[in-house]
Amino acid sequence: MKMEVINRYITIKNHVDGASQDSDFELRSSPLVLSLEPGSDEVIVKNLYVSIYPGQLIRMKSYSSSQECSKSAAAITPGEDIDAYGVGKVVVSGNPKFGKGDIVAGLLKWGEFTVVKPGGMLNKLDPMGFPLSYHVGMLGSVSGLSGLTAYAGFFEVCKPKKGEKVFVSAALGSVGNLVGQFAKVLGCYVVGCAGSKEKVALLKEKLGFDDAFNYREEPDLESTLQRYFPDGIDIYFDNVGGHMQKAAVSNMNINGRIAVCGVISEYTDRQKRAAPSMMDVIYKRIKIQGFLAGDYLNLFGDFLSTTCDYLRTGEIQPLEDISDGVESIPSALINLFGGQNTGKKIIKVAEE
Numbered sequence: 001m002k003m004e005v006i007n008r009y010i011t012i013k014n015h016v017d018g019a020s021q022d023s024d025f026e027l028r029s030s031p032l033v034l035s036l037e038p039g040s041d042e043v044i045v046k047n048l049y050v051s052i053y054p055g056q057l058i059r060m061k062s063y064s065s066s067q068e069c070s071k072s073a074a075a076i077t078p079g080e081d082i083d084a085y086g087v088g089k090v091v092v093s094g095n096p097k098f099g100k101g102d103i104v105a106g107l108l109k110w111g112e113f114t115v116v117k118p119g120g121m122l123n124k125l126d127p128m129g130f131p132l133s134y135h136v137g138m139l140g141s142v143s144g145l146s147g148l149t150a151y152a153g154f155f156e157v158c159k160p161k162k163g164e165k166v167f168v169s170a171a172l173g174s175v176g177n178l179v180g181q182f183a184k185v186l187g188c189y190v191v192g193c194a195g196s197k198e199k200v201a202l203l204k205e206k207l208g209f210d211d212a213f214n215y216r217e218e219p220d221l222e223s224t225l226q227r228y229f230p231d232g233i234d235i236y237f238d239n240v241g242g243h244m245q246k247a248a249v250s251n252m253n254i255n256g257r258i259a260v261c262g263v264i265s266e267y268t269d270r271q272k273r274a275a276p277s278m279m280d281v282i283y284k285r286i287k288i289q290g291f292l293a294g295d296y297l298n299l300f301g302d303f304l305s306t307t308c309d310y311l312r313t314g315e316i317q318p319l320e321d322i323s324d325g326v327e328s329i330p331s332a333l334i335n336l337f338g339g340q341n342t343g344k345k346i347i348k349v350a351e352e
């Protein structure tokens with residue numbers, strides 16, 4: 001007899017053009033037969049962990065230029081299931097590359113099961129002795145996963161040197177915390193900002209940042225950065241855009257580098273735009289570069305071995321924030337924009 005399950009998954013009811021709220025989402029369920037037609041090369045995966053990341057909100061907008069420029073930012077259609085990076089276990093496979101019970105990583109769904117079509121992004125996963133959740137975030141390889149984003153953005157885009165002064169925004173987010181930790185291992189002076197005093201304490205006491213501040217308590221960001229960087233900033237790793245980017249540019253040193261990884265403060269409010277001084281950019285010869293992690297897959301091998309070594313030696317600390325169950329996906333996404341997460345936000349969908 002064919003086994004059938006009820007697959008619960010998340011959809012959006014409508015496009016989301018500002019901040020998202022609970023009423024934008026719907027938890028749906030539909031029956032799924034856990035077997036394949038003869039000749040099918042699909043793979044049915046039981047999702048174990050799925051990633052929650054700010055880029056998903058941009059994909060929910062009725063229009064964003066990002067949706068045209070990057071496959072990983074493809075538009076999400078109301079009513080359809082939503083793809084997201086994750087780790088799962090193969091339940092049935094028509095593809096000879098995969099067998100029942102294999103642990104896999106790839107583009108899954110915000111739901112309990114994923115039917116991966118031929119050509120879908122799916123790879124067998126060797127956990128290398130680390131928890132599976134690490135492979136959703138800090139050891140992840142593609143855009144939307146934090147590890148390679150932090151590694152490529154910091155080392156390739158910023159080209160850091162030992163002793164340089166580095167500023168990281170959203171420093172306790174999934175990308176920012178790793179950037180700061182990579183920078184400390186290299187021997188840079190690192191200051192981060194985050195949105196609460198508890199986060200500031202974590203940055204300094206757990207992650208070893210040289211200093212940190214709560215941006216919500218600072219009415220004049222330009223003078224705040226002057227206080228934390230009396231000799232100027234060499235590298236700014238920008239996760240937030242908006243006013244912070246403007247303030248950072250005015251505090252950059254000559255030949256400073258800014259990696260624009262994301263502009264989260266602008267995702268929920270079209271009116272908020274970074275407006276840095278172009279005079280500063282010209283006369284200080286500041287290099288401002290946007291980037292996508294997916295453009296640096298060639299660095300994956302280096303990134304993985306370096307990061308695994310640092311994790312094993314304790315030179316970098318893992319920082320994850322895990323909630324349980326598909327029903328917690330909407331609030332997990334909403335809360336990223338209120339700063340409620342500490343480190344990589346992940347949903348544990350099922351027991352391993």
Ligand SMILES: NC(=O)c1ccc[n+]([C@@H]2O[C@H](COP(=O)([O-])OP(=O)(O)OC[C@H]3O[C@@H](n4cnc5c(N)ncnc54)[C@H](OP(=O)(O)O)[C@@H]3O)[C@@H](O)[C@H]2O)c1
Nearest residue numbers: 144170173174175194195239261262263264265292293339
């Ligand atoms: N270029 C790429 O390939 C790539 C890949 C992945 C992510 N990204 C981008 O990188 C950035 C960081 O992503 P992530 O995954 O590390 O984030 P995350 O773990 O989801 O954390 C986001 C953090 O941003 C902060 N934040 C939210 N709204 C803010 C606002 N209006 N102003 C200032 N800070 C705000 C919050 O912390 P606090 O407010 O407490 O500081 C929140 O915890 C995002 O902009 C994301 O889109 C880019």
